[in-house]
Amino acid sequence: MNTTTEAAAGGGDLAVWVRTEPKLQEKVYGRRLPNGMELFVWPKPGFTKKFAALATHYGSIDSHFYPPGSNEAVHVPDGIAHFLEHKMFEEENGSVFERFAKLGASANAYTNYNQTTYIFSCTDRFEENLRILIDFVFHPYFTDQNVEKEKGIIAQELKMYRDEPAQEVYRHLLEALYHENPVRLEIGGTVESIQKITKEDLYTCYNTFYHPSNMVLVAAGDLDPEATLDLAAQEILARRPRVQGEIRRLYPSEPKGVRESRHEETLVAAQPILYLGFKDGQVGLTGEPLLRREVATAYVLHLLLGRSSSLYNQLYEEGLINDDFGTAYIASPQYAHIIIGGETRDPKRLEQRIWEGIHAFVAQGIAPADFARVRRRWLGHSVLQFDSVEYIANRCASLHFEGVNLLDYPEIVSRVTLEEVASRLKDAFVPEQAAASIVWPQAASGRKV
DSSP: OOOOOOOOOOOOGGGGEEETTTTTTTTEEEOOTTTTTTEEEETTTOOOOOOEEEEOOOTTOEEEEEEEOOOOOOEETTTTHHHHHHHHEEEEEEEEHHHHHHTTTTTEEEOOOOEEEEEEEESSOOOHHHHHHHHHTSSOOOOHHHHHHHHHHHHHHHHHHHTOHHHHHHHHHHHHHSSSSSGGSTTOOOHHHHTTTOOHHHHHHHHHSGGGGGEEEEEESSSOOOHHHHHHHHHHHOOOOOOOOOEEOOOOOOOSSSSOOOEEEEEEEESEEEEEEEESSSOOOHHHHHHHHHHHHHHHHHHHHTTTSHHHHHHTTSSOOOTOOEEEEESSSSSSEEEEEEOSSSSHHHHHHHHHHHHHHHHHOOOHHHHHHHHHHHHHHHHGGGGGHHHHHHHHHHHHTTTTOOGGGHHHHHHHHHHHHHHHHHHHOOOGGEEEEEEEBTTTOOOOO
């Protein structure tokens, strides 16, 4: 790819840079603020929807850390990142959602294992909505009273998840795969852990992780890039102008093998569910190496069990899977695992058939023609995604925390080789790194179906 970079306006710390990619017909404007925050604007002329994401590199696994400037480690209750996300929308005089609604915007947020992201979309009045986004994310309001009130709300949410068979089979799979890594814990914590959260805990986490140097803002749509960057810089620097010290995160040492090879339970469910998990033995990757491993693993999973694969169609014809069946690879520098599964009439038979398919695939290897086919598909998909402002903003933010610019994504995909994918196939499905989680249906009376 022939990417070009140029200075667009300004100078010093507030200089705007521009990167263009002629083949993609994409351009991104960026600015790094003196407080360490990165801003990105993806102009999409002619698009009706405008979208913005303000994300912090702080997720559910970040419960043990040294606050900047402190030599004393802090260990906060599980689920606090998700709890904090909920509380950010509450203001002294009402709800942030009401402010967005008055401007015709739709707002939301989500917390995962590694980041918390606040988003809004609108068709007009983007500047006013952007001011609201920056204002409430940089203006926390926690009291003893509203913290206690939120505990009841989130407790009900957690109990609801426990009634969802798919959530339970996933939770127990991660608990089986990992001994110590906090990815094995629910993002929202437990009913018991959230009861321990205090106003002081929330402010400790907020002041540590919600600093501009640990955050990124991405806007996409039919926007004036430099005006948008100017507005964002002005609003952010007015609230958090200073640089913050380093955040030191603490994670437990994780043994190589799995904690248990299988977990089975009985719940009220329409059908049995099987999830197979494979713990990745190689972690600690960042930047392009991590992204290339993600792509190589995605190629393997597509060739093995993608909807066009022979194994997928055999399993479908045998009545062992339905449209709920799928595969995923979830990875970060701290953890990585493959998940395969879905609803099935016969979990044990499906598990056996998947293992048979894996052994046959490993023995057969990957044909160059199959690699070329899936590579073309992935490259096409990576280009088409740029037609979505939601994808651009959310993916740009997540890749930024991995040390990758979204504009480089198609080029990185194109550099993944057949040798890399073949090598990944050999170490992706190690039996000693595998676990199975099964939910069996139970009638309301308590009898197993």
